[in-house]
Amino acid sequence: MPDPGHGVSLEEQIDRWRSYLRRRQAIHSVDVAELEDHLREQVAVLVDAGLATDEAFLVAVKRMGDLDALSREFASEHSERLWKQLVVVPSNSGDPRARARTEAVVAFCLAVAAAVVIKVPALFGIQLDGDAGFYARNLSLFVLPLLTGYFVWNRRLGTGTILWLAVAFVAAGVFANVYPFGGDLDGYTEALTALHLPIALWLVVGIAYAGGRWRQVAGRMDFIRFSGELFIYYVLIALGGGVLTAFMAMIFRSIGIDVEPFFESWLLPCGAAGAVVVASWLVEAKQSVIENMAPVLTRLFTPLFAAVLVTFLGTLLWTGRGVGIERNVLIAFDLLLVLVLGLLLYSVSARDPQSPPGAFDVVQVVLVVSALLADAVALWAIAARITEFGFSPNRVAALGENVILLVNLAWSAVLYVRFLRGRGSFTGLERWQTAYLPVYAAWAAIVVIVFPPVFGYV
Numbered sequence: 001m002p003d004p005g006h007g008v009s010l011e012e013q014i015d016r017w018r019s020y021l022r023r024r025q026a027i028h029s030v031d032v033a034e035l036e037d038h039l040r041e042q043v044a045v046l047v048d049a050g051l052a053t054d055e056a057f058l059v060a061v062k063r064m065g066d067l068d069a070l071s072r073e074f075a076s077e078h079s080e081r082l083w084k085q086l087v088v089v090p091s092n093s094g095d096p097r098a099r100a101r102t103e104a105v106v107a108f109c110l111a112v113a114a115a116v117v118i119k120v121p122a123l124f125g126i127q128l129d130g131d132a133g134f135y136a137r138n139l140s141l142f143v144l145p146l147l148t149g150y151f152v153w154n155r156r157l158g159t160g161t162i163l164w165l166a167v168a169f170v171a172a173g174v175f176a177n178v179y180p181f182g183g184d185l186d187g188y189t190e191a192l193t194a195l196h197l198p199i200a201l202w203l204v205v206g207i208a209y210a211g212g213r214w215r216q217v218a219g220r221m222d223f224i225r226f227s228g229e230l231f232i233y234y235v236l237i238a239l240g241g242g243v244l245t246a247f248m249a250m251i252f253r254s255i256g257i258d259v260e261p262f263f264e265s266w267l268l269p270c271g272a273a274g275a276v277v278v279a280s281w282l283v284e285a286k287q288s289v290i291e292n293m294a295p296v297l298t299r300l301f302t303p304l305f306a307a308v309l310v311t312f313l314g315t316l317l318w319t320g321r322g323v324g325i326e327r328n329v330l331i332a333f334d335l336l337l338v339l340v341l342g343l344l345l346y347s348v349s350a351r352d353p354q355s356p357p358g359a360f361d362v363v364q365v366v367l368v369v370s371a372l373l374a375d376a377v378a379l380w381a382i383a384a385r386i387t388e389f390g391f392s393p394n395r396v397a398a399l400g401e402n403v404i405l406l407v408n409l410a411w412s413a414v415l416y417v418r419f420l421r422g423r424g425s426f427t428g429l430e431r432w433q434t435a436y437l438p439v440y441a442a443w444a445a446i447v448v449i450v451f452p453p454v455f456g457y458v
Contacts, residue, residue, distance in 0.1 A: 107281030115270035133183035136194035155211030196444035203441035220434035233279035309370035
């Protein structure tokens with residue numbers, strides 16, 4: 001095969017790939033036409049997501065290599081040439097470089113804007129240390145509109161979509177600030193608003209990210225992958241920032257200057273806000289050209305979380321003890337279940353739906369069933385608490401969230417078991433998980449909008 005030189009069109013690259021497969025048909029039984037359709041679909045999805053055509057072809061070939069042995073051979077035999085084609089930009093194709101530079105500049109400007117916006121309330125006397133409730137309720141509104149703006153620009157969304165996104169953020173800003181909260185986060189409904197508003201608005205970010213593909217399973221799955229990678233990148237940036245600030249504090253302390261007030265008032269809030277946009281840009285720039293970290297971590301922590309839940313349930317049965325539903329315990333328990341759901345979501349998004357069931361799928365089922373049983377235990381404890389002490393904002397919010405989790409996990413377990421037994425496809429599980437995402441956002445919106453007046457803003 002000739003070396004894929006500079007300026008090679010997509011059709012020429014696909015023609016070489018097709019020719020290779022046809023030459024090898026004597027060794028492997030393959031349907032070249034079917035594989036080509038799948039490859040073209042992958043390329044189209046990646047181009048819509050913002051990749052250049054040649055980059056989209058390379059990523060699609062890599063993904064096809066996970067689907068069938070023949071494409072894997074093609075990628076392996078031509079990996080060096082493909083890699084050079086990816087990283088060496090031809091002199092007559094300055095557009096991809098210019099596009100990458102423009103995206104970097106736009107992301108950097110939006111990150112700076114997020115860092116500035118979070119300090120704007122200080123101009124009106126609203127301080128981070130004295131008005132914790134205001135900052136907690138509005139934290140997502142300082143950052144997520146700018147992140148959404150980045151995707152609006154990157155995806156070239158239409159005016160109608162932009163209008164609906166703007167309406168969602170304006171409504172969120174109204175409901176976050178119109179109610180007579182105390183402002184110190186001591187009230188239950190204020191704390192619930194601060195916790196649930198980012199969940200509702202993250203769906204708005206997802207609609208912008210999908211760029212017109214939100215109604216498609218693939219579009220929602222891409223957003224799940226993005227969310228997982230963003231979390232990993234953000235944590236890494238935070239760890240690096242922590243090391244940087246520690247060294248800064250040490251060297252300035254050596255000359256008798258205390259920089260902690262600067263850290264607390266400026267560096268920490270501004271850096272945390274801007275890092276969301278920067279991390280998102282990094283995920284976009286990487287675009288799965290090389291192996292992602294989140295799927296690797298998912299495979300590492302899924303069996304660990306499954307072991308923890310199985311051990312917990314076994315201990316619960318052995319000791320006969322109930323779950324104490326104190327406020328902090330309830331939050332920690334729900335966070336554990338949310339993490340389990342996140343592991344399930346991301347493992348589903350990172351898995352090739354055409355691959356047959358394997359050992360890791362069995363571990364996934366163990367995790368889902370264990371989480372389902374743990375959620376049932378939590379629901380029983382919450383119901384008992386409500387029966388004994390009556391309704392409160394926290395208990396009702398936790399009840400609703402655990403019921404939503406129970407439905408999601410229960411049907412996920414059914415679909416996964418069907419897949420393991422060969423009576424269903426993995427695509428059904430994908431469709432269920434992605435279609436269920438708006439339910440969480442809807443419940444979060446209900447908590448933000450309905451709970452404060454219903455419970456008297458306590």
